Amino acid sequence: MEKMVIEGGYPLNGKVRVNGAKNAALPIMAACLLLNGTSKLKGIPELTDVATLCKILNELGTDIKKCSDGSLDITVKSEKNIIAPYDLVRTMRASICVLGPLLGKRGMAQVSIPGGCSIGSRPIDIHIKGVESLGAKVEVRDGYIFATGEKLKGSDVYLGGPYGSTVLGTCNIIMAAVLAEGRTIIENAACEPEVQDLANFLNKAGANITAIGENNLVIDGVDKLNGIEYEIIPDRIEAGTIMIAGAITGGNITLENDASCYLASVIDKLREAGVDIKVPDFGMNIPGSVKSGECTVKSDGNIKPISITTLPYPGMPTDMQAQFTALLSIANGTSIITERVFPHRFMHVAELNRLGANIRNDDAIAIIKGVSSLSGTTVMASDLRASASLIVAGLAAKGVTEIRRLYHIDRGYERLEDRLTSLGAKIWREKE
Numbered sequence: 001m002e003k004m005v006i007e008g009g010y011p012l013n014g015k016v017r018v019n020g021a022k023n024a025a026l027p028i029m030a031a032c033l034l035l036n037g038t039s040k041l042k043g044i045p046e047l048t049d050v051a052t053l054c055k056i057l058n059e060l061g062t063d064i065k066k067c068s069d070g071s072l073d074i075t076v077k078s079e080k081n082i083i084a085p086y087d088l089v090r091t092m093r094a095s096i097c098v099l100g101p102l103l104g105k106r107g108m109a110q111v112s113i114p115g116g117c118s119i120g121s122r123p124i125d126i127h128i129k130g131v132e133s134l135g136a137k138v139e140v141r142d143g144y145i146f147a148t149g150e151k152l153k154g155s156d157v158y159l160g161g162p163y164g165s166t167v168l169g170t171c172n173i174i175m176a177a178v179l180a181e182g183r184t185i186i187e188n189a190a191c192e193p194e195v196q197d198l199a200n201f202l203n204k205a206g207a208n209i210t211a212i213g214e215n216n217l218v219i220d221g222v223d224k225l226n227g228i229e230y231e232i233i234p235d236r237i238e239a240g241t242i243m244i245a246g247a248i249t250g251g252n253i254t255l256e257n258d259a260s261c262y263l264a265s266v267i268d269k270l271r272e273a274g275v276d277i278k279v280p281d282f283g284m285n286i287p288g289s290v291k292s293g294e295c296t297v298k299s300d301g302n303i304k305p306i307s308i309t310t311l312p313y314p315g316m317p318t319d320m321q322a323q324f325t326a327l328l329s330i331a332n333g334t335s336i337i338t339e340r341v342f343p344h345r346f347m348h349v350a351e352l353n354r355l356g357a358n359i360r361n362d363d364a365i366a367i368i369k370g371v372s373s374l375s376g377t378t379v380m381a382s383d384l385r386a387s388a389s390l391i392v393a394g395l396a397a398k399g400v401t402e403i404r405r406l407y408h409i410d411r412g413y414e415r416l417e418d419r420l421t422s423l424g425a426k427i428w429r430e431k432e
Ligand code: EPU
Pocket: 022, 023, 024, 026, 093, 094, 120, 121, 122, 123, 124, 125, 126, 127, 128, 161, 162, 163, 164, 165, 166, 167, 168, 169, 194, 317, 318, 319, 341, 342, 343, 384, 385, 412
């Protein structure tokens, strides 16, 4: 096993390009199960989650070729298998996103229940309710979801849960409904840019989805979809993480392919914390129109305390909560973070405290009393974004920080240490 070693205290300076979005890539790759012919997907990041989904899609009769320009050519060769097995699904919860396309195209799906993870119990009841509304028969037994529905029928589907909309739940119902008979209206649809990207991809392939990026999404079923060439949107969480790395080290960085049009909530809070951010002229938050350019992030390292509440898009992303917790641990005063999407997503708190932070976590709230500096030690990563928060903290900490259980970071950030090194960080991998 590998560990990440960071010698903290070096401000990040320079330019870095943001990769394609993991959480757009995964459902779009799964959506290729719905298409006839070959699709060429550009901008797919090199991540272990992407590799896991490739294995599942291979199991499901799909041929995936990596081209010299890094794009993936995906072709369905056989539609016989409908089983996404436990051994693959257990390593990545997002595997659930093959349920919708299998059902929509093959009329049947047998998908292992993904199970919980360190960010919470992560039920799939809304996914099941959604496909049932389209006429599928669903049985949950022996650790699997068995779903059948020879010809799904469009209907009104309400997808709200205790914590708002569901991202992959919305993706699954979109994918189950695109080839269904008639009109489906998803009420309380997730509006995340990655859901919009999936809908835009499917429309380019021949689907008829309207009101993309709105709460009530409309899908009119079509007879078939064809393979296309498509470029994935930039990863707003990777961009936000690098912005925070720049801010916590008192750096000056430029992000290319920046996705700032989808980062309004993050940029707003960083500015409130005293970070100087300049975004491209075309503005932010224009549903359905992804525009990326260059944005700059400049900080003198003096961070003001702020309050943050995570919410579904366009609110503050829960996937940025751990990184903000790290940043605010060195703010000049007390900050409060309320987690409204995954209320138990605070495993990073104890590890940040090992680095000298002063954070108390009660239920879904973290109270962060800023300290003057963090100091390096050995810490343990518990999930993807927790790893990112420990790396961000390590960049600012005095001395050397070692992060164990590094495999989490490779699930969602492509060679993060190389990119941070190019910005002047002292960070490298070692064998444990
Ligand atoms: N929920 C239910 N029932 C369901 C589905 C969800 O109660 O059937 C609850 C969840 O437990 C949670 C809330 O609804 O409290 C929102 O969960 P959601 O379904 O939106 O999460 P997800 O679709 O499983 C995606 C991202 C996560 C990201 C969340 C929230 C992918 C592959 N994953 O998960 O990303 O945190 O949306 O934005 O898109 C990450 O990248 O590190 C990551 C965890």
